[in-house]
Amino acid sequence: MSSAKNTILISDAVGLVGAFIITELVSIIGKDATPENLEIRAGYHTETELANALANPPHPSYVKPCLTKWKDVASLETAMQGCTTLFLLTPFTCAVVAQRKVWVDLAIRLGVKHILHAGIHNGELPASDIPAHEEWNRQSEQYIESQSQHLTWTHLRINFDGYNGVVSIGKIQYFLPAALKCGWIAREDIAAVAARVLLAPADHAGKRYRLSTESLSLEDMAAIASEVVDKPIPAVSLKPEQFFSMATSALANPDNDDQYVEYMKSVQSMFQGLSEGLYIYHLEAYPEVVEQVCQRPFLSFRQWLTNSPHKAKLLQ
Template sequence: MILISGATGGIGGEVCRIFKETGTPFRALCRKREQVADFRENGSDAVLGDFDQPETLSSAMQGVETLFLITPPTQAQVAQETAAIDAAKQAGVGRIVKISASDSNVRSPVPWAKSHALIDHHLRASGIDWTILKPTAFMQNFLWFKDAVAKGFLPQVTGSGSVSWVDTRDVARVAAAVLTESGHEGATYFLTGPETLEMKEAAARLSKAIGHRVRYFDLPSPMFWAILRLTGNSRWMSKGLVVQFSDVVAGHHDIDPTFEIERLTGKRPHSFTDFIQDHLQAFSR
Protein backbone atom coordinates (compact mmCIF):
# COMPACT_ATOMS: atom_id res chain seq x y z
CA MET A 1 0.00 0.00 0.00
CA ILE A 2 1.15 3.53 -0.82
CA LEU A 3 0.28 6.25 1.70
CA ILE A 4 -0.07 9.73 0.19
CA SER A 5 0.45 12.70 2.49
CA GLY A 6 -0.63 16.11 1.25
CA ALA A 7 -3.50 14.29 -0.44
CA THR A 8 -5.68 17.41 -0.58
CA GLY A 9 -2.86 19.67 -1.81
CA GLY A 10 -1.55 20.46 -5.27
CA ILE A 11 1.11 17.78 -5.77
CA GLY A 12 -0.31 15.11 -3.43
CA GLY A 13 -3.79 15.65 -4.81
CA GLU A 14 -2.49 15.22 -8.36
CA VAL A 15 -0.72 11.99 -7.37
CA CYS A 16 -4.03 10.72 -5.97
CA ARG A 17 -5.79 11.69 -9.21
CA ILE A 18 -3.20 9.83 -11.29
CA PHE A 19 -3.46 6.73 -9.12
CA LYS A 20 -7.24 6.83 -9.25
CA GLU A 21 -7.12 7.09 -13.05
CA THR A 22 -4.64 4.22 -13.41
CA GLY A 23 -6.24 1.99 -10.79
CA THR A 24 -3.18 2.07 -8.52
CA PRO A 25 -4.12 1.24 -4.91
CA PHE A 26 -3.32 4.04 -2.47
CA ARG A 27 -4.36 5.46 0.88
CA ALA A 28 -4.84 9.19 1.37
CA LEU A 29 -3.61 10.70 4.64
CA CYS A 30 -6.03 13.44 5.76
CA ARG A 31 -6.17 15.79 8.73
CA LYS A 32 -9.96 16.17 8.75
CA ARG A 33 -12.78 13.65 8.96
CA GLU A 34 -14.69 15.32 6.14
CA GLN A 35 -11.67 14.87 3.86
CA VAL A 36 -11.57 11.18 4.70
CA ALA A 37 -15.27 10.96 3.94
CA ASP A 38 -14.81 12.67 0.57
CA PHE A 39 -12.12 10.23 -0.53
CA ARG A 40 -14.14 7.23 0.60
CA GLU A 41 -17.24 8.48 -1.20
CA ASN A 42 -15.15 8.59 -4.37
CA GLY A 43 -14.06 4.99 -3.87
CA SER A 44 -10.57 5.66 -2.47
CA ASP A 45 -9.04 4.53 0.80
CA ALA A 46 -8.33 7.31 3.30
CA VAL A 47 -7.24 7.59 6.91
CA LEU A 48 -6.91 10.27 9.58
CA GLY A 49 -3.43 11.43 10.53
CA ASP A 50 -1.83 14.67 11.62
CA PHE A 51 1.89 15.47 11.42
CA ASP A 52 1.45 17.80 14.39
CA GLN A 53 0.24 14.81 16.39
CA PRO A 54 2.76 12.04 15.65
CA GLU A 55 0.84 9.56 17.79
CA THR A 56 -1.88 9.53 15.10
CA LEU A 57 0.55 8.37 12.40
CA SER A 58 1.33 4.85 13.62
CA SER A 59 -2.15 3.48 12.95
CA ALA A 60 -2.38 5.39 9.66
CA MET A 61 0.82 3.68 8.47
CA GLN A 62 -0.17 0.12 9.33
CA GLY A 63 0.22 -2.09 6.25
CA VAL A 64 1.93 0.71 4.31
CA GLU A 65 4.93 -0.25 2.18
CA THR A 66 5.73 3.18 0.71
CA LEU A 67 5.13 6.70 2.03
CA PHE A 68 4.90 9.80 -0.14
CA LEU A 69 6.11 12.59 2.14
CA ILE A 70 5.23 16.21 1.47
CA THR A 71 4.29 19.08 3.76
CA PRO A 72 3.81 22.78 3.07
CA PRO A 73 6.67 25.11 4.03
CA THR A 74 6.07 26.24 7.60
CA GLN A 75 8.17 26.86 10.70
CA ALA A 76 7.07 23.40 11.92
CA GLN A 77 8.20 21.54 8.80
CA VAL A 78 11.33 19.96 10.26
CA ALA A 79 9.49 18.68 13.34
CA GLN A 80 6.58 17.42 11.25
CA GLU A 81 8.56 15.51 8.66
CA THR A 82 11.18 14.05 11.00
CA ALA A 83 8.34 12.79 13.22
CA ALA A 84 6.69 11.23 10.16
CA ILE A 85 9.95 9.52 9.18
CA ASP A 86 10.36 8.15 12.70
CA ALA A 87 6.75 6.93 12.74
CA ALA A 88 7.24 5.27 9.36
CA LYS A 89 10.31 3.42 10.60
CA GLN A 90 8.44 2.24 13.69
CA ALA A 91 5.52 1.07 11.54
CA GLY A 92 7.79 -0.91 9.22
CA VAL A 93 7.36 1.27 6.13
CA GLY A 94 9.93 0.12 3.58
CA ARG A 95 10.48 3.25 1.49
CA ILE A 96 9.84 6.98 1.59
CA VAL A 97 9.60 9.21 -1.48
CA LYS A 98 10.08 12.79 -0.29
CA ILE A 99 9.53 16.14 -1.94
CA SER A 100 12.50 18.35 -1.09
CA ALA A 101 13.83 21.47 -2.86
CA SER A 102 16.52 22.06 -5.47
CA ASP A 103 18.15 24.75 -3.33
CA SER A 104 18.17 22.82 -0.05
CA ASN A 105 21.23 23.58 2.06
CA VAL A 106 21.73 23.53 5.82
CA ARG A 107 23.28 27.01 5.69
CA SER A 108 20.74 28.55 3.34
CA PRO A 109 19.15 31.88 4.34
CA VAL A 110 15.93 30.60 2.74
CA PRO A 111 14.10 28.95 5.68
CA TRP A 112 12.47 26.06 3.83
CA ALA A 113 15.67 25.32 1.89
CA LYS A 114 17.43 24.84 5.23
CA SER A 115 14.49 22.81 6.57
CA HIS A 116 14.49 20.45 3.59
CA ALA A 117 18.23 19.87 3.95
CA LEU A 118 17.86 18.95 7.61
CA ILE A 119 14.96 16.60 6.84
CA ASP A 120 16.83 15.03 3.92
CA HIS A 121 19.77 14.23 6.21
CA HIS A 122 17.41 12.70 8.77
CA LEU A 123 15.74 10.56 6.10
CA ARG A 124 19.02 9.29 4.66
CA ALA A 125 20.20 8.32 8.16
CA SER A 126 16.90 6.60 9.08
CA GLY A 127 17.67 3.18 7.63
CA ILE A 128 14.57 3.31 5.42
CA ASP A 129 14.97 3.13 1.65
CA TRP A 130 14.49 6.63 0.22
CA THR A 131 14.07 8.61 -2.96
CA ILE A 132 14.34 12.40 -2.82
CA LEU A 133 12.72 14.67 -5.43
CA LYS A 134 14.14 18.19 -5.62
CA PRO A 135 11.97 20.49 -7.76
CA THR A 136 12.81 24.08 -8.58
CA ALA A 137 10.32 26.92 -8.06
CA PHE A 138 6.75 26.11 -9.11
CA MET A 139 5.05 27.76 -12.08
CA GLN A 140 1.89 27.76 -9.96
CA ASN A 141 3.53 30.48 -7.81
CA PHE A 142 2.74 32.92 -10.63
CA LEU A 143 -0.92 32.56 -9.66
CA TRP A 144 -0.14 34.64 -6.56
CA PHE A 145 0.19 37.58 -8.96
CA LYS A 146 -2.77 36.84 -11.22
CA ASP A 147 -4.59 40.04 -10.27
CA ALA A 148 -1.48 42.14 -10.91
CA VAL A 149 -0.90 40.39 -14.25
CA ALA A 150 -4.49 41.05 -15.24
CA LYS A 151 -3.79 44.75 -14.58
CA GLY A 152 -0.65 44.68 -16.71
CA PHE A 153 2.33 44.18 -14.44
CA LEU A 154 4.41 41.35 -12.99
CA PRO A 155 6.06 42.27 -9.67
CA GLN A 156 9.26 40.52 -8.59
CA VAL A 157 12.73 41.11 -7.11
CA THR A 158 14.76 38.76 -9.32
CA GLY A 159 16.65 41.35 -11.36
CA SER A 160 17.98 39.58 -14.46
CA GLY A 161 18.12 36.21 -12.72
CA SER A 162 16.44 33.22 -14.29
CA VAL A 163 14.58 30.17 -12.98
CA SER A 164 13.95 26.73 -14.49
CA TRP A 165 10.30 26.94 -13.38
CA VAL A 166 8.57 23.57 -13.05
CA ASP A 167 4.87 22.73 -13.19
CA THR A 168 3.61 20.92 -10.09
CA ARG A 169 1.69 18.54 -12.35
CA ASP A 170 5.00 17.28 -13.72
CA VAL A 171 6.44 16.88 -10.23
CA ALA A 172 3.38 14.77 -9.38
CA ARG A 173 3.89 12.63 -12.51
CA VAL A 174 7.46 11.89 -11.46
CA ALA A 175 6.31 11.07 -7.93
CA ALA A 176 3.64 8.70 -9.24
CA ALA A 177 6.20 6.91 -11.40
CA VAL A 178 8.81 6.63 -8.67
CA LEU A 179 6.25 5.45 -6.11
CA THR A 180 5.18 2.54 -8.31
CA GLU A 181 8.55 1.49 -9.73
CA SER A 182 11.58 -0.24 -8.26
CA GLY A 183 15.13 0.88 -8.87
CA HIS A 184 14.83 4.39 -7.44
CA GLU A 185 16.14 3.59 -3.98
CA GLY A 186 18.89 5.94 -2.86
CA ALA A 187 18.30 8.30 -5.80
CA THR A 188 18.02 12.08 -5.73
CA TYR A 189 16.32 13.69 -8.73
CA PHE A 190 16.49 17.40 -9.52
CA LEU A 191 13.28 18.35 -11.35
CA THR A 192 12.99 21.39 -13.61
CA GLY A 193 10.95 22.72 -16.45
CA PRO A 194 12.28 22.56 -20.02
CA GLU A 195 13.85 26.04 -20.02
CA THR A 196 15.14 28.86 -17.85
CA LEU A 197 13.25 32.14 -17.89
CA GLU A 198 14.04 35.66 -16.79
CA MET A 199 11.09 37.70 -15.58
CA LYS A 200 11.17 39.90 -18.67
CA GLU A 201 10.63 36.82 -20.83
CA ALA A 202 7.91 35.53 -18.49
CA ALA A 203 6.13 38.89 -18.80
CA ALA A 204 6.46 38.74 -22.60
CA ARG A 205 4.92 35.24 -22.67
CA LEU A 206 2.06 36.41 -20.48
CA SER A 207 1.52 39.47 -22.71
CA LYS A 208 1.29 37.36 -25.84
CA ALA A 209 -1.08 34.81 -24.30
CA ILE A 210 -3.56 37.16 -22.62
CA GLY A 211 -3.60 39.83 -25.31
CA HIS A 212 -2.40 42.90 -23.44
CA ARG A 213 0.98 44.15 -22.30
CA VAL A 214 2.36 42.85 -19.03
CA ARG A 215 5.43 44.69 -17.76
CA TYR A 216 7.99 43.23 -15.37
CA PHE A 217 8.55 45.51 -12.38
CA ASP A 218 11.81 44.77 -10.54
CA LEU A 219 10.74 46.09 -7.15
CA PRO A 220 12.62 47.04 -3.99
CA SER A 221 12.47 44.17 -1.51
CA PRO A 222 10.19 45.95 1.03
CA MET A 223 7.61 46.67 -1.66
CA PHE A 224 7.67 43.07 -2.90
CA TRP A 225 7.27 41.87 0.70
CA ALA A 226 4.19 44.09 1.04
CA ILE A 227 2.67 42.64 -2.13
CA LEU A 228 3.25 39.12 -0.87
CA ARG A 229 1.51 40.00 2.39
CA LEU A 230 -1.42 41.50 0.47
CA THR A 231 -1.76 38.28 -1.55
CA GLY A 232 -2.24 36.27 1.64
CA ASN A 233 1.26 35.07 2.54
CA SER A 234 2.38 35.01 6.17
CA ARG A 235 5.18 37.23 7.44
CA TRP A 236 7.47 34.22 7.67
CA MET A 237 6.64 33.06 4.12
CA SER A 238 6.93 36.55 2.67
CA LYS A 239 10.35 37.12 4.23
CA GLY A 240 11.58 33.77 2.93
CA LEU A 241 10.33 34.42 -0.60
CA VAL A 242 12.02 37.83 -0.70
CA VAL A 243 15.33 36.21 0.30
CA GLN A 244 14.89 33.36 -2.16
CA PHE A 245 14.16 35.55 -5.18
CA SER A 246 16.44 38.48 -4.35
CA ASP A 247 19.35 36.23 -3.34
CA VAL A 248 19.16 32.79 -4.98
CA VAL A 249 17.51 33.86 -8.24
CA ALA A 250 18.83 37.39 -8.69
CA GLY A 251 22.29 36.06 -7.81
CA HIS A 252 22.07 33.50 -10.67
CA HIS A 253 22.23 30.52 -8.31
CA ASP A 254 19.29 28.55 -9.74
CA ILE A 255 20.00 25.35 -11.66
CA ASP A 256 19.75 24.79 -15.41
CA PRO A 257 17.19 22.35 -16.87
CA THR A 258 17.96 18.74 -16.00
CA PHE A 259 15.50 16.91 -18.29
CA GLU A 260 14.93 14.36 -15.53
CA ILE A 261 11.16 14.64 -15.86
CA GLU A 262 11.21 13.45 -19.46
CA ARG A 263 13.69 10.69 -18.64
CA LEU A 264 11.66 9.41 -15.68
CA THR A 265 8.19 9.67 -17.21
CA GLY A 266 8.76 9.48 -20.97
CA LYS A 267 6.89 12.76 -21.45
CA ARG A 268 8.22 16.30 -21.78
CA PRO A 269 7.39 18.64 -18.92
CA HIS A 270 5.00 21.55 -19.40
CA SER A 271 6.57 24.72 -20.73
CA PHE A 272 5.73 28.08 -19.20
CA THR A 273 3.61 28.80 -22.27
CA ASP A 274 1.68 25.57 -21.65
CA PHE A 275 1.12 26.63 -18.06
CA ILE A 276 -0.21 30.05 -19.08
CA GLN A 277 -2.61 28.53 -21.60
CA ASP A 278 -3.94 26.09 -19.01
CA HIS A 279 -4.55 28.97 -16.55
CA LEU A 280 -5.49 31.65 -19.04
CA GLN A 281 -8.75 32.55 -17.32
CA ALA A 282 -6.97 33.23 -14.04
CA PHE A 283 -4.59 35.72 -15.67
CA SER A 284 -7.10 37.46 -17.90
CA ARG A 285 -8.82 40.72 -17.10
Protein backbone atom coordinates (compact mmCIF):
# COMPACT_ATOMS: atom_id res chain seq x y z
CA MET A 1 0.00 0.00 0.00
CA SER A 2 1.29 3.45 -0.88
CA SER A 3 2.43 5.84 1.86
CA ALA A 4 0.06 8.46 0.42
CA LYS A 5 -3.33 8.47 2.12
CA ASN A 6 -6.01 6.43 0.36
CA THR A 7 -9.52 7.64 1.19
CA ILE A 8 -12.07 5.20 -0.21
CA LEU A 9 -15.74 6.04 -0.70
CA ILE A 10 -18.20 3.15 -1.04
CA SER A 11 -21.16 4.72 -2.82
CA ASP A 12 -23.60 2.17 -1.40
CA ALA A 13 -22.91 0.63 2.01
CA VAL A 14 -26.51 -0.54 2.33
CA GLY A 15 -26.76 -2.86 -0.66
CA LEU A 16 -25.34 -6.36 -0.33
CA VAL A 17 -22.34 -5.86 -2.61
CA GLY A 18 -21.18 -2.69 -0.84
CA ALA A 19 -21.74 -4.21 2.59
CA PHE A 20 -19.71 -7.28 1.63
CA ILE A 21 -16.89 -5.05 0.32
CA ILE A 22 -16.65 -3.11 3.59
CA THR A 23 -16.61 -6.37 5.55
CA GLU A 24 -13.82 -7.68 3.32
CA LEU A 25 -11.80 -4.47 3.68
CA VAL A 26 -12.08 -4.69 7.46
CA SER A 27 -11.05 -8.34 7.32
CA ILE A 28 -7.91 -7.48 5.35
CA ILE A 29 -6.96 -4.40 7.41
CA GLY A 30 -7.96 -5.80 10.81
CA LYS A 31 -10.78 -4.86 13.16
CA ASP A 32 -8.38 -3.47 15.76
CA ALA A 33 -6.04 -1.72 13.33
CA THR A 34 -5.49 2.04 13.31
CA PRO A 35 -4.30 2.67 9.74
CA GLU A 36 -2.64 6.07 9.36
CA ASN A 37 -2.93 6.29 5.58
CA LEU A 38 -6.37 4.80 5.02
CA GLU A 39 -9.94 5.93 5.54
CA ILE A 40 -13.10 4.22 4.34
CA ARG A 41 -16.30 6.19 3.90
CA ALA A 42 -19.51 4.16 3.85
CA GLY A 43 -22.38 5.75 1.96
CA TYR A 44 -25.91 5.68 3.43
CA HIS A 45 -28.86 7.01 1.47
CA THR A 46 -31.19 8.49 4.06
CA GLU A 47 -30.70 10.50 7.22
CA THR A 48 -32.29 7.66 9.20
CA GLU A 49 -29.85 5.07 7.83
CA LEU A 50 -26.94 7.39 8.59
CA ALA A 51 -28.17 8.15 12.11
CA ASN A 52 -28.48 4.43 12.85
CA ALA A 53 -24.96 3.75 11.56
CA LEU A 54 -23.54 6.59 13.66
CA ALA A 55 -25.43 5.51 16.78
CA ASN A 56 -24.51 1.85 16.40
CA PRO A 57 -21.31 1.71 14.34
CA PRO A 58 -21.19 -1.62 12.48
CA HIS A 59 -17.48 -1.30 11.70
CA PRO A 60 -14.18 -0.03 13.23
CA SER A 61 -13.57 3.69 13.61
CA TYR A 62 -11.63 3.97 10.35
CA VAL A 63 -14.91 3.23 8.52
CA LYS A 64 -16.76 6.56 8.53
CA PRO A 65 -20.51 6.57 7.76
CA CYS A 66 -21.55 9.41 5.45
CA LEU A 67 -24.63 10.55 3.57
CA THR A 68 -24.90 9.73 -0.15
CA LYS A 69 -28.50 10.52 -1.07
CA TRP A 70 -28.91 9.36 -4.64
CA LYS A 71 -30.70 12.48 -5.91
CA ASP A 72 -28.93 15.03 -3.68
CA VAL A 73 -25.74 16.13 -5.43
CA ALA A 74 -24.72 18.28 -2.45
CA SER A 75 -24.58 15.21 -0.21
CA LEU A 76 -22.51 13.36 -2.81
CA GLU A 77 -20.09 16.26 -3.05
CA THR A 78 -19.67 16.41 0.73
CA ALA A 79 -19.05 12.65 0.91
CA MET A 80 -16.54 12.76 -1.94
CA GLN A 81 -14.46 15.69 -0.65
CA GLY A 82 -10.89 14.51 -0.18
CA CYS A 83 -11.52 11.03 -1.56
CA THR A 84 -8.92 9.35 -3.74
CA THR A 85 -10.72 6.13 -4.65
CA LEU A 86 -14.42 5.56 -5.43
CA PHE A 87 -16.42 2.34 -5.58
CA LEU A 88 -19.29 3.26 -7.89
CA LEU A 89 -22.58 1.39 -7.84
CA THR A 90 -25.89 3.22 -8.22
CA PRO A 91 -29.56 2.13 -8.28
CA PHE A 92 -30.82 -0.15 -11.03
CA THR A 93 -32.83 2.15 -13.28
CA CYS A 94 -32.88 3.00 -16.98
CA ALA A 95 -31.24 6.31 -15.99
CA VAL A 96 -28.10 4.53 -14.80
CA VAL A 97 -25.84 6.23 -17.39
CA ALA A 98 -26.96 9.72 -16.37
CA GLN A 99 -26.72 8.82 -12.66
CA ARG A 100 -23.18 7.53 -12.96
CA LYS A 101 -22.14 10.46 -15.14
CA VAL A 102 -23.07 12.76 -12.24
CA TRP A 103 -20.78 10.77 -9.94
CA VAL A 104 -17.93 10.64 -12.45
CA ASP A 105 -18.07 14.36 -13.24
CA LEU A 106 -18.13 15.16 -9.54
CA ALA A 107 -15.22 12.79 -8.92
CA ILE A 108 -13.14 14.53 -11.58
CA ARG A 109 -13.92 17.97 -10.19
CA LEU A 110 -13.00 16.89 -6.64
CA GLY A 111 -9.76 15.16 -7.60
CA VAL A 112 -10.67 11.48 -7.19
CA LYS A 113 -7.85 9.46 -8.72
CA HIS A 114 -9.46 6.06 -9.35
CA ILE A 115 -12.97 4.69 -9.94
CA LEU A 116 -13.86 1.05 -9.42
CA HIS A 117 -17.08 0.62 -11.39
CA ALA A 118 -19.50 -2.24 -10.69
CA GLY A 119 -21.14 -3.25 -13.95
CA ILE A 120 -22.53 -6.33 -15.66
CA HIS A 121 -20.93 -9.11 -17.67
CA ASN A 122 -21.65 -8.68 -21.37
CA GLY A 123 -20.53 -10.40 -24.51
CA GLU A 124 -18.80 -7.47 -26.23
CA LEU A 125 -21.60 -7.68 -28.81
CA PRO A 126 -23.42 -4.85 -30.60
CA ALA A 127 -26.03 -3.06 -28.50
CA SER A 128 -28.82 -4.67 -30.54
CA ASP A 129 -27.62 -8.14 -29.47
CA ILE A 130 -27.61 -7.64 -25.68
CA PRO A 131 -30.33 -6.63 -23.21
CA ALA A 132 -30.77 -2.89 -22.73
CA HIS A 133 -29.63 -2.87 -19.09
CA GLU A 134 -26.32 -4.44 -20.09
CA GLU A 135 -25.82 -1.77 -22.73
CA TRP A 136 -26.58 0.96 -20.19
CA ASN A 137 -23.89 -0.45 -17.92
CA ARG A 138 -21.48 -0.67 -20.85
CA GLN A 139 -22.18 2.97 -21.75
CA SER A 140 -21.33 3.87 -18.16
CA GLU A 141 -18.00 2.09 -18.56
CA GLN A 142 -17.36 3.90 -21.83
CA TYR A 143 -18.00 7.28 -20.26
CA ILE A 144 -15.58 6.54 -17.43
CA GLU A 145 -12.95 5.40 -19.93
CA SER A 146 -13.44 8.60 -21.93
CA GLN A 147 -12.25 10.52 -18.87
CA SER A 148 -8.93 8.64 -18.61
CA GLN A 149 -7.01 11.91 -18.84
CA HIS A 150 -8.43 12.79 -15.41
CA LEU A 151 -8.45 9.49 -13.50
CA THR A 152 -7.78 5.77 -13.75
CA TRP A 153 -10.43 3.08 -13.63
CA THR A 154 -11.17 -0.61 -13.12
CA HIS A 155 -14.36 -2.34 -14.23
CA LEU A 156 -16.06 -5.26 -12.52
CA ARG A 157 -18.27 -7.15 -14.96
CA ILE A 158 -20.46 -9.28 -12.72
CA ASN A 159 -22.35 -12.33 -14.01
CA PHE A 160 -24.98 -14.12 -11.89
CA ASP A 161 -24.14 -13.35 -8.28
CA GLY A 162 -25.34 -14.13 -4.81
CA TYR A 163 -26.17 -17.78 -4.22
CA ASN A 164 -28.56 -16.78 -1.44
CA GLY A 165 -30.98 -15.79 -4.22
CA VAL A 166 -31.37 -19.40 -5.37
CA VAL A 167 -31.78 -21.01 -1.93
CA SER A 168 -35.43 -21.21 -0.96
CA ILE A 169 -37.42 -23.21 1.58
CA GLY A 170 -36.73 -26.84 0.75
CA LYS A 171 -35.59 -26.19 -2.82
CA ILE A 172 -33.22 -24.50 -5.23
CA GLN A 173 -35.06 -22.12 -7.54
CA TYR A 174 -34.37 -19.28 -9.93
CA PHE A 175 -35.60 -17.70 -13.15
CA LEU A 176 -33.58 -19.95 -15.46
CA PRO A 177 -34.15 -23.30 -17.18
CA ALA A 178 -33.22 -25.94 -14.61
CA ALA A 179 -30.59 -27.64 -16.80
CA LEU A 180 -28.95 -24.44 -18.16
CA LYS A 181 -25.40 -24.00 -16.88
CA CYS A 182 -24.69 -20.30 -16.24
CA GLY A 183 -21.72 -18.50 -14.74
CA TRP A 184 -22.13 -17.72 -11.05
CA ILE A 185 -20.01 -16.06 -8.37
CA ALA A 186 -20.33 -15.71 -4.60
CA ARG A 187 -20.71 -12.16 -3.33
CA GLU A 188 -17.80 -12.88 -1.01
CA ASP A 189 -15.60 -13.29 -4.09
CA ILE A 190 -16.89 -10.08 -5.67
CA ALA A 191 -16.02 -8.30 -2.44
CA ALA A 192 -12.59 -9.94 -2.28
CA VAL A 193 -11.68 -8.70 -5.77
CA ALA A 194 -13.16 -5.25 -5.16
CA ALA A 195 -11.35 -4.79 -1.84
CA ARG A 196 -7.98 -5.57 -3.36
CA VAL A 197 -8.58 -3.10 -6.18
CA LEU A 198 -9.62 -0.38 -3.73
CA LEU A 199 -6.56 -0.92 -1.54
CA ALA A 200 -4.10 -0.89 -4.45
CA PRO A 201 -5.83 0.81 -7.39
CA ALA A 202 -2.63 1.46 -9.34
CA ASP A 203 -2.09 -2.30 -9.62
CA HIS A 204 -5.46 -2.75 -11.32
CA ALA A 205 -5.79 0.40 -13.45
CA GLY A 206 -7.28 -0.21 -16.88
CA LYS A 207 -8.39 -3.76 -16.03
CA ARG A 208 -11.79 -5.28 -16.80
CA TYR A 209 -12.47 -8.17 -14.44
CA ARG A 210 -15.07 -10.70 -15.58
CA LEU A 211 -16.54 -11.98 -12.33
CA SER A 212 -18.00 -15.41 -13.00
CA THR A 213 -16.26 -18.27 -11.26
CA GLU A 214 -18.32 -21.44 -11.66
CA SER A 215 -20.62 -22.75 -14.41
CA LEU A 216 -23.62 -24.34 -12.70
CA SER A 217 -27.21 -25.20 -13.49
CA LEU A 218 -30.03 -25.20 -10.94
CA GLU A 219 -29.93 -28.99 -11.21
CA ASP A 220 -26.22 -28.94 -10.36
CA MET A 221 -26.89 -26.75 -7.34
CA ALA A 222 -29.75 -28.97 -6.20
CA ALA A 223 -27.55 -32.07 -6.43
CA ILE A 224 -24.82 -30.36 -4.40
CA ALA A 225 -27.36 -29.06 -1.89
CA SER A 226 -28.80 -32.57 -1.50
CA GLU A 227 -25.35 -33.84 -0.52
CA VAL A 228 -24.63 -30.92 1.81
CA VAL A 229 -27.87 -31.22 3.81
CA ASP A 230 -28.29 -34.98 3.33
CA LYS A 231 -31.81 -34.59 2.00
CA PRO A 232 -33.24 -34.62 -1.56
CA ILE A 233 -33.49 -31.03 -2.79
CA PRO A 234 -35.39 -30.31 -6.02
CA ALA A 235 -34.48 -27.74 -8.68
CA VAL A 236 -37.36 -25.47 -9.64
CA SER A 237 -37.34 -23.28 -12.74
CA LEU A 238 -39.32 -20.05 -12.39
CA LYS A 239 -40.62 -18.09 -15.38
CA PRO A 240 -39.25 -14.70 -16.49
CA GLU A 241 -42.67 -13.13 -15.91
CA GLN A 242 -42.52 -14.32 -12.30
CA PHE A 243 -39.26 -12.39 -11.93
CA PHE A 244 -40.91 -9.23 -13.23
CA SER A 245 -43.87 -9.58 -10.87
CA MET A 246 -41.56 -10.04 -7.89
CA ALA A 247 -39.12 -7.27 -8.90
CA THR A 248 -41.85 -4.69 -9.47
CA SER A 249 -43.99 -5.50 -6.44
CA ALA A 250 -44.79 -2.79 -3.92
CA LEU A 251 -42.21 -4.31 -1.57
CA ALA A 252 -39.42 -4.18 -4.17
CA ASN A 253 -40.46 -0.82 -5.67
CA PRO A 254 -42.11 1.15 -2.85
CA ASP A 255 -41.60 4.48 -4.63
CA ASN A 256 -43.29 3.23 -7.81
CA ASP A 257 -40.23 4.29 -9.82
CA ASP A 258 -40.96 3.96 -13.55
CA GLN A 259 -37.25 4.05 -14.41
CA TYR A 260 -36.63 1.10 -12.10
CA VAL A 261 -39.52 -0.78 -13.76
CA GLU A 262 -37.94 -0.15 -17.17
CA TYR A 263 -34.66 -1.65 -15.96
CA MET A 264 -36.48 -4.72 -14.62
CA LYS A 265 -38.23 -5.17 -17.97
CA SER A 266 -34.79 -5.50 -19.52
CA VAL A 267 -33.68 -8.04 -16.90
CA GLN A 268 -36.86 -10.02 -17.63
CA SER A 269 -35.96 -9.97 -21.33
CA MET A 270 -32.52 -11.37 -20.45
CA PHE A 271 -34.09 -14.30 -18.59
CA GLN A 272 -36.46 -14.86 -21.51
CA GLY A 273 -33.58 -14.77 -23.99
CA LEU A 274 -31.55 -17.27 -21.97
CA SER A 275 -34.52 -19.67 -22.00
CA GLU A 276 -34.52 -19.35 -25.82
CA GLY A 277 -30.80 -19.97 -26.26
CA LEU A 278 -29.70 -16.32 -26.51
CA TYR A 279 -27.05 -14.40 -24.53
CA ILE A 280 -24.77 -17.44 -24.30
CA TYR A 281 -21.95 -15.31 -22.85
CA HIS A 282 -23.82 -15.60 -19.53
CA LEU A 283 -22.84 -19.28 -19.53
CA GLU A 284 -19.15 -18.40 -19.26
CA ALA A 285 -16.95 -18.78 -16.17
CA TYR A 286 -13.51 -17.31 -15.46
CA PRO A 287 -12.26 -18.85 -12.20
CA GLU A 288 -8.76 -17.57 -12.85
CA VAL A 289 -9.76 -13.95 -12.20
CA VAL A 290 -10.42 -14.43 -8.48
CA GLU A 291 -7.40 -16.72 -8.21
CA GLN A 292 -5.09 -14.16 -9.81
CA VAL A 293 -6.38 -11.08 -8.01
CA CYS A 294 -6.88 -12.64 -4.58
CA GLN A 295 -4.12 -15.26 -4.65
CA ARG A 296 -6.53 -17.95 -3.47
CA PRO A 297 -9.09 -20.32 -5.02
CA PHE A 298 -12.60 -19.02 -5.65
CA LEU A 299 -15.43 -19.90 -3.26
CA SER A 300 -17.41 -22.75 -4.82
CA PHE A 301 -21.15 -23.14 -4.40
CA ARG A 302 -20.51 -26.23 -2.29
CA GLN A 303 -18.15 -24.35 0.03
CA TRP A 304 -20.49 -21.37 0.24
CA LEU A 305 -23.55 -23.47 1.08
CA THR A 306 -21.71 -25.65 3.60
CA ASN A 307 -20.84 -22.57 5.67
CA SER A 308 -23.91 -20.44 4.97
CA PRO A 309 -26.80 -19.78 7.37
CA HIS A 310 -29.03 -19.96 4.28
CA LYS A 311 -28.51 -23.74 4.38
CA ALA A 312 -31.10 -23.91 7.15
CA LYS A 313 -33.85 -22.92 4.68
CA LEU A 314 -33.30 -26.13 2.76
CA LEU A 315 -34.11 -28.15 5.87
CA GLN A 316 -37.48 -26.48 6.49
